[in-house]
Amino acid sequence: MKRILLLSMPFGAMERPALGLSLLKARLTWDGIACDVRYPSFTFADLLGAEEYQWISSALPYIAFAGDWCFTESLHGPRPAADAGYLAEVLQKTWRLGAEDIARVKAVRAMAGEFLDHCMACIPWEDYAVVGFTSTFEQNIASLALAKRIKTAHPCIAIVFGGANWEGEMGEELHRQFSFVDYACPGEADESFPALAALLLEGAAKGVVLPPGIVFRDGGRTLSTGRAVPVRNMDALPVPDFSDYFREWSESGGSLVAVPTVLIETSRGCWWGDKSHCTFCGLNGATLAYRSKSGARAGGNAVFVGSLADGSHRGGR
Numbered sequence: 310m311k312r313i314l315l316l317s318m319p320f321g322a323m324e325r326p327a328l329g330l331s332l333l334k335a336r337l338t339w340d341g342i343a344c345d346v347r348y349p350s351f352t353f354a355d356l357l358g359a360e361e362y363q364w365i366s367s368a369l370p371y372i373a374f375a376g377d378w379c380f381t382e383s384l385h386g387p388r389p390a391a392d393a394g395y396l397a398e399v400l401q402k403t404w405r406l407g408a409e410d411i412a413r414v415k416a417v418r419a420m421a422g423e424f425l426d427h428c429m430a431c432i433p434w435e436d437y438a439v440v441g442f443t444s445t446f447e448q449n450i451a452s453l454a455l456a457k458r459i460k461t462a463h464p465c466i467a468i469v470f471g472g473a474n475w476e477g478e479m480g481e482e483l484h485r486q487f488s489f490v491d492y493a494c495p496g497e498a499d500e501s502f503p504a505l506a507a508l509l510l511e512g513a514a515k516g517v518v519l520p521p522g523i524v525f526r527d528g529g530r531t532l533s534t535g536r537a538v539p540v541r542n543m544d545a546l547p548v549p550d551f552s553d554y555f556r557e558w559s560e561s562g563g564s565l566v567a568v569p570t571v572l573i574e575t576s577r578g579c580w581w582g583d584k585s586h587c588t589f590c591g592l593n594g595a596t597l598a599y600r601s602k603s604g605a606r607a608g609g610n611a612v613f614v615g616s617l618a619d620g621s622h623r624g625g626r
């Protein structure tokens with residue numbers, strides 16, 4: 310039986326596991342579906358040096374999108390005029406980066422192709438029926454660049470995207486633009502993705518009515534099954550499985566620059582905004598409705614699955 314692979318690409322934070330992937334893996338495991346989570350972000354950090362990775366992902370302003378620019382040539386091919394425009398207009402004029410910093414960004418960009426080749430050579434793609442990418446912050450272009458290579462080399466693998474960069478109409482438009490992305494799961498995917506994954510593993514996703522929250526293609530057209538159903542009973546969520554993160558963390562040079570952090574999710578949406586939405590708010594997208602775990606479950610949530618530096622897998626509190 311083939312497996313599901315979930316990936317967190319550059320420039321995902323080194324110091325935190327991907328909470329969405331950790332929850333989805335735990336849920337798939339409940340459903341009896343074999344799933345691996347990998348962090349190629351650590352591989353790239355090792356290639357560049359963890360300090361250089363942190364500089365791009367945390368020190369440079371997020372909306373300069375230098376991390377995404379590092380992978381644009383790998384995705385789109387050479388576009389010298391667009392690159393010159395980006396360097397002059399965005400990095401120099403808007404963000405006032407000096408020549409030394411621009412040279413640093415360019416040096417990171419020069420490593421992108423080697424990193425993607427390494428991913429293609431080192432991951433056993435034939436084990437997987439579905440490869441899912443989480444994309445928040447500056448993860449979109451690196452993820453799309455790898456997805457394109459996977460689809461070219463292994464057309465049978467279904468490519469799925471999710472995460473904040475694929476929320477709502479952004480997800481539908483990105484799906485329309487990138488034909489090598491088979492499905493997107495905008496919004497909360499705790500129900501939509503496990504259902505889709507089961508259908509894909511059975512080879513039964515074509516021609517059936519898909520659950521809400523799926524963007525798919527039919528006859529070349531991008532279609533959507535509508536908004537995902539948000540989780541109502543937060544207590545019913547599984548405990549996230551962070552074991553892959555801690556394994557990769559302990560094998561990487563991340564500890565040179567950061568301290569790993571475990572995320573504890575106690576609620577979703579906004580208690581205040583649910584009653585009186587602030588006019589400037591863009592924080593919670595389509596899922597503003599407030600839902601919380603019970604006190605007992607939120608406390609129990611502090612039990613996590615991890616793998617420590619000595620390689621052992623343990624629960625912790």
Ligand code: B12
Nearest residue numbers: 329441442443445446471472473494497498499502591592
């Ligand atoms: C907690 C939080 C933080 C925390 C931790 C972030 C983290 N978790 O990594 C902290 C405080 C560090 C933080 C910082 C920032 N944040 Co913040 N943050 C959030 C917040 C409130 C919740 C994120 C979360 O963990 N949700 C719970 C998990 C379970 O949800 P999830 O990861 O989205 O996963 C679900 C789905 O997306 C989907 N999914 C996810 N991946 C995949 C993959 C596949 C294959 C599939 C099928 C589905 C899927 O399924 C999951 C389960 O339902 C969101 C807003 C929100 N409500 O989502 C903003 C948000 C993520 N943050 C945002 C921003 C802008 C920032 C900052 C840049 C702010 C700033 N100016 O400094 C920084 C950047 C930090 C960095 N570079 O690392 C934006 C990101 C916009 C974007 N398009 O990427 C958001 C969406 C808020 C917003 N609307 O503006 N943030």
Ligand code: SF4
Nearest residue numbers: 579581582587590592
């Ligand atoms: S800005 Fe948004 S998230 Fe913050 S309190 Fe207001 S409605 Fe809630």
